[in-house]
Amino acid sequence: MPTSVLCVQHLVKRFGGFFAVNDISFDIKPGEILGLLGPNGAGKTTTIQMLLGVVTPTAGSIQMFGLDLATDREVILQQVNFSSTYVSLPQALTVEENLWVIGRLYGLSHIQERIDDIVKRLEMEGFRHTVTRKLSSGQSTRLGLAKAFLTQPKILFLDEPTASLDPDIAKKIRSFLKEERRASGLSVLYSSHNMHEMEEMSDRIIFLQRGKIVAEGTAQEIVAQFGQADLEEVFVKLAREK
Ligand SMILES: Nc1ncnc2c1ncn2[C@@H]1O[C@H](COP(=O)(O)OP(=O)(O)OP(=O)(O)O)[C@@H](O)[C@H]1O
Ligand SMILES: [Mg+2]
Numbered sequence: 001m002p003t004s005v006l007c008v009q010h011l012v013k014r015f016g017g018f019f020a021v022n023d024i025s026f027d028i029k030p031g032e033i034l035g036l037l038g039p040n041g042a043g044k045t046t047t048i049q050m051l052l053g054v055v056t057p058t059a060g061s062i063q064m065f066g067l068d069l070a071t072d073r074e075v076i077l078q079q080v081n082f083s084s085t086y087v088s089l090p091q092a093l094t095v096e097e098n099l100w101v102i103g104r105l106y107g108l109s110h111i112q113e114r115i116d117d118i119v120k121r122l123e124m125e126g127f128r129h130t131v132t133r134k135l136s137s138g139q140s141t142r143l144g145l146a147k148a149f150l151t152q153p154k155i156l157f158l159d160e161p162t163a164s165l166d167p168d169i170a171k172k173i174r175s176f177l178k179e180e181r182r183a184s185g186l187s188v189l190y191s192s193h194n195m196h197e198m199e200e201m202s203d204r205i206i207f208l209q210r211g212k213i214v215a216e217g218t219a220q221e222i223v224a225q226f227g228q229a230d231l232e233e234v235f236v237k238l239a240r241e242k
Pocket of ligand 2: 044045046159
């Protein structure tokens with residue numbers, strides 16, 4: 001069994017008296033794509049924010065590459081990146097300028113070559129010189145993904161990466177993600193409300209509900225465990241349970 005690149009143990013986040021994340025433990029292996037599934041408010045984004053060091057856990061531990069996020073934050077975050085529909089980049093800069101800022105922040109070499117490569121692969125040539133505030137939501141999602149891939153991270157956290165993309169671009173992004181994983185052994189944790197995408201992309205799925213893990217396994221294992229026809233039916237069944 002390969003060692004985990006990410007290991008979460010007994011992670012808790014409490015807001016006042018409310019447990020948004022309530023004692024979850026899981027890990028991710030090198031090159032693994034782990035899907036984070038769950039109804040609105042289940043705790044997916046809060047979990048990802050804790051893994052990024054943006055939200056401080058109430059309890060529990062987060063280790064990446066064998067280091068503790070609480071004590072080795074800078075070293076860890078250098079090898080991690082993320083994209084989220086809900087986090088925007090500076091609006092007055094062009095797409096290319098934003099990518100340059102990220103390249104500089106991470107101390108990358110050959111920044112222009114990397115930008116050219118990612119812009120081409122994510123089919124962003126048509127808007128690379130556009131000011132970010134003028135982008136459509138699908139274009140700005142692609143910028144977020146370009147930002148995430150630019151730094152060649154070892155772990156990528158994607159919060160609903162394809163939410164605002166048209167089906168054609170979403171499909172291309174999925175292929176791109178799988179290609180990157182094959183080429184570089186990238187590990188990915190990502191959330192989506194698209195069940196078809198979850199089934200297609202995830203090596204393993206964690207199903208969160210009210211801050212707890214209520215199911216875990218491959219899509220087929222989870223479907224079989226709940227005796228449903230597909231993942232969507234499992235989702236509806238679990239989401240409606242009191
Ligand atoms: N800063 C905060 N203060 C108080 N409550 C919060 C805060 N952030 C999140 N919550 C609550 O924690 C719960 C989990 O929210 P979270 O955003 O993690 O859910 P999610 O699974 O990402 O949902 P969605 O599918 O809608 O994106 C929600 O009930 C939310 O209202
Ligand atoms: Mg969310």
